Amino acid sequence: MPGEKVTLSVIKADIGSLAGHHKVHPDTMLAASRILAEAKKKGVIKSFYVTHVGDDLQLIMTHYKGVDNPEIHELAWNAFKEATKVAKDLGLYAAGQDLLSDAFSGNVRGLGPGVAEMEFVERPSEPVVIFMADKTEPGAFNLPFYKIFADPFNTAGLVIDPRMHDGFIFEILDVFEGKMVRLSAPEELYDILALIGTPSRYVIKRVYRKSDGEIAGVVSSERLNLIAGKYVGKDDPVAIARAQSGFPAVGEILEAFSFPHLVAGWMRGSHHGPLMPVGLKDAKMTRFDGPPRVVALGFQIHNGELIGPADLFDDPAFDEARRLAQLITDYMRRHGPFMPHRLGPEEMEYTTLPQVLKKLHDRFKPYELGYKPVIKHSEELSGEEIHD
Numbered sequence: 001m002p003g004e005k006v007t008l009s010v011i012k013a014d015i016g017s018l019a020g021h022h023k024v025h026p027d028t029m030l031a032a033s034r035i036l037a038e039a040k041k042k043g044v045i046k047s048f049y050v051t052h053v054g055d056d057l058q059l060i061m062t063h064y065k066g067v068d069n070p071e072i073h074e075l076a077w078n079a080f081k082e083a084t085k086v087a088k089d090l091g092l093y094a095a096g097q098d099l100l101s102d103a104f105s106g107n108v109r110g111l112g113p114g115v116a117e118m119e120f121v122e123r124p125s126e127p128v129v130i131f132m133a134d135k136t137e138p139g140a141f142n143l144p145f146y147k148i149f150a151d152p153f154n155t156a157g158l159v160i161d162p163r164m165h166d167g168f169i170f171e172i173l174d175v176f177e178g179k180m181v182r183l184s185a186p187e188e189l190y191d192i193l194a195l196i197g198t199p200s201r202y203v204i205k206r207v208y209r210k211s212d213g214e215i216a217g218v219v220s221s222e223r224l225n226l227i228a229g230k231y232v233g234k235d236d237p238v239a240i241a242r243a244q245s246g247f248p249a250v251g252e253i254l255e256a257f258s259f260p261h262l263v264a265g266w267m268r269g270s271h272h273g274p275l276m277p278v279g280l281k282d283a284k285m286t287r288f289d290g291p292p293r294v295v296a297l298g299f300q301i302h303n304g305e306l307i308g309p310a311d312l313f314d315d316p317a318f319d320e321a322r323r324l325a326q327l328i329t330d331y332m333r334r335h336g337p338f339m340p341h342r343l344g345p346e347e348m349e350y351t352t353l354p355q356v357l358k359k360l361h362d363r364f365k366p367y368e369l370g371y372k373p374v375i376k377h378s379e380e381l382s383g384e385e386i387h388d
């Protein structure tokens, strides 16, 4: 419908998987698809595509109801519930893992599923790229989204396309405090980096084109550990970027993933590893339950319909990035249980490691260091109170 805003909703959850945390079972995808097909028939959604990356079931939907719409969120919730029933019938691993609540209460955010949604007036040609990652966390998109929307060495259009030349606005979320800050690139690049270099806490949530305020990108920001207060699976994120005609080209968007940067996640959500860009056929986790992977699906949105997808990382042009990721995998794995392969103590708080350490608590005896240690905690970085 021309002039009307279409909404693209990507909602995902791990509702149980085949062979440990390896991959989604096709029957659970069918169960979710049936619910969405029914909703499409009733006119609740315009179009949909169901897929999976590793153990995460992905629902991609278009509709005209806006972001955070209760009807759409309930639809996704019901699709995950139906898929969970199948997962339980089949005895799949961790069936219903990400559904942290028994009851739906108007919005899936905070209940476990990850959500990336954006609403816009369709351009005559509307290409979008949908990213879906497994075995990592929302902050994994900080580095590539910075490169896509703020780094002219990645995105030539920032220099040569007049519609992008003013730069982009970054909305950065503090997931510990529930606060948001809007910063402007390129003027505040160093401030942006000062925050998003701590991806466990500061997450790029949305990006807007500065010249007209058009939405350019959105990332899911749900962190399951922080919702549940314990490790219940990693917060495998999803993201959307609009492409071409005043936005970065599809190739500029993909280019940011040619460097397999280190992200948190992988085995037991407790390790750093390279983010490997793969096609759907390789979107299944094996070695040490990883390494972490990201899939990029390209769609055109036309009259509200999802046209596609194109499996964008299923291309030999990313073979070298994958090879580098394999080398980094070997290198990181040789650290075994040592940091920085294993995550730092703040992140390990949410795992079962404290239970192990608790046993040793009484075996520590006082020891004269010969100095009084001055321990500093920056509240901005750790989320803890500052102690004198």
Ligand SMILES: [Mg+2]
Residues within 6 Å of the ligand: 014, 054, 055, 056, 134, 135, 234, 236
């Ligand atoms: Mg997963």
